[in-house]
């Protein structure tokens with residue numbers, strides 16, 4: 001092979017989904033070019049990387065570009081082509097190369113004289129610089145035409161295996177909606193009115209469509225140059241790129257231990273034919289890019305990716321000579337394990353039989369437009385391990401969690417070792433109503449679940465948003481502050497055996513009171529909390545229900561008309577976990593897929609590989625996870641953990657024929673620090689099995 005892609009590439013092959021990929025991005029700036037390209041590639045080899053995202057062109061070119069208004073990186077040595085050298089040397093080592101580009105800004109100061117239509121304009125028609133660069137408009141001649149000359153040059157020179165654009169195909173926003181002639185004309189043609197001065201829903205739709213149209217043109221162009229390229233941009237991407245960050249410093253959003261799991265679970269469910277490349281953004285915060293998270297925090301991000309159907313992916317700033325080696329150190333365990341067990345990490349599909357309905361998230365366009373206003377909502381959780389400051393309005397380290405109700409159920413499911421799919425897709429209700437045993441909705445319930453329930457489905461819904469289902473009439477919507485110092489009375493300990501030690505249970509959230517007598521939980525309204533001699537004075541019972549549990553057609557519905565998910569996210573109340581656990585057991589017709597005595601901080605996922613006719617059970621040891629930072633996890637011996645699996649999946653009757661444990665640092669009998677996949681092979685004769693490792 002000479003200067004070509006790795007030899008196993010066939011035209012039309014999709015390496016990003018059909019091969020086990022371990023990706024890395026060393027994001028060196030234009031002054032840090034890795035002029036020692038041998039050392040750079042050796043660093044990738046040492047980390048077991050088999051795909052690299054390589055800074056290539058756009059804001060700075062790392063090769064001697066001939067395209068005008070395309071600035072060569074100042075650290076590019078005269079007469080050298082660093083992209084070409086690295087592509088050739090990486091390919092020689094079997095490492096694929098994804099070219100990284102960014103088109104949103106241009107640092108050539110002479111550009112505005114020659115092409116005044118390329119830049120964004122404010123309402124006065126000015127085009128102020130942003131960080132010493134011109135802000136390019138997605139509808140201007142630069143993005144619409146000129147960047148195709150750069151891509152033509154790069155794709156002609158280099159046999160790239162993929163293309164990634166920072167900021168998708170969209171634009172950066174520094175002073176509100178661009179008011180340039182092109183934007184004005186296009187917006188007026190579509191909406192029959194002038195551009196707004198602040199983003200509104202029409203404008204966000206407009207910008208989203210402008211970016212999507214351009215991305216589609218670029219994809220067609222890139223594929224015409226190289227049909228087997230992995231195009232990682234826009235709505236029709238071949239694969240997606242996302243980032244997992246740690247606790248922020250200059251922003252207020254909460255640290256989320258399960259960020260990598262959530263991201264990959266969601267994308268793999270939504271796009272089974274695309275790969276989710278979710279990186280461990282090793283830097284502490286977008287403003288401190290050369291100081292890193294702890295190494296164990298990086299480890300769990302890689303293993304969470306792998307346990308949910310993707311590969312590990314490291315993102316550090318700087319070249320191969322790092323200021324803080326914790327970036328690489330944290331990546332190495334997952335990369336090594338992946339390299340040693342590659343056949344486990346191809347074409348995994350989530351095999352869970354519980355669906356957690358995903359809640360709407362802001363689009364990229366919305367995030368970019370509204371970033372400066374994040375955190376103004378009342379009731380968002382504070383830093384939770386981050387500093388909780390709101391010191392920066394510039395896009396830096398992710399956004400705040402507006403989906404705490406969903407996140408609470410994410411934790412409840414994970415801590416109870418209940419494998420689940422995170423998705424908003426409900427189209428299976430018509431085509432395959434048996435696909436899930438249980439559907440969980442954290443905020444009300446969508447109307448599609450009516451048909452699912454009537455066909456025999458099981459639903460657990462929560463939140464004071466009235467579900468779009470057949471329910472008793474509403475009496476009153478209580479606001480959170482009205483429930484201060486209120487409780488639920490536990491009236492049915494047979495239904496809720498895990499609450500046998502509790503007659504009263506805390507809650508504090510909005511509450512939708514329904515006409516539903518005879519409930520297992522009933523409201524104990526607010527009582528006195530001071531002075532101590534009068535605490536609880538006036539405590540009395542009502543018949544106001546805290547749980548609506550009823551048959552629904554052929555199915556069964558449990559509705560908690562208060563915000564269990566948000567409360568668990570914030571307070572982790574043990575009784576709320578018990579309530580959840582008992583209701584899940586009540587609703588599941590055939591029991592849980594897995595039961596285990598493993599610690600709640602051991603995350604367990606179920607993935608299937610149809611082409612191998614087997615199921616993988618992944619264990620990710622998160623016992624070192626705190627709010628900040630993640631520390632070395634507690635040693636964990638799988639042989640001392642009992643678990644029983646209630647497999648197979650629907651329509652796939654099978655029995656365990658073999659159990660194989662593969663551990664990165666341990667045999668099945670000795671402690672192991674991190675992720676352990678176990679694999680089962682199937683035979684089609686019986687319909688159940690139990691695996692209780694030798695632990696007695």
Ligand SMILES: [Zn+2]
Pocket residue numbers: 119120121137138139140178179180181182183184
């Ligand atoms: Zn414009």
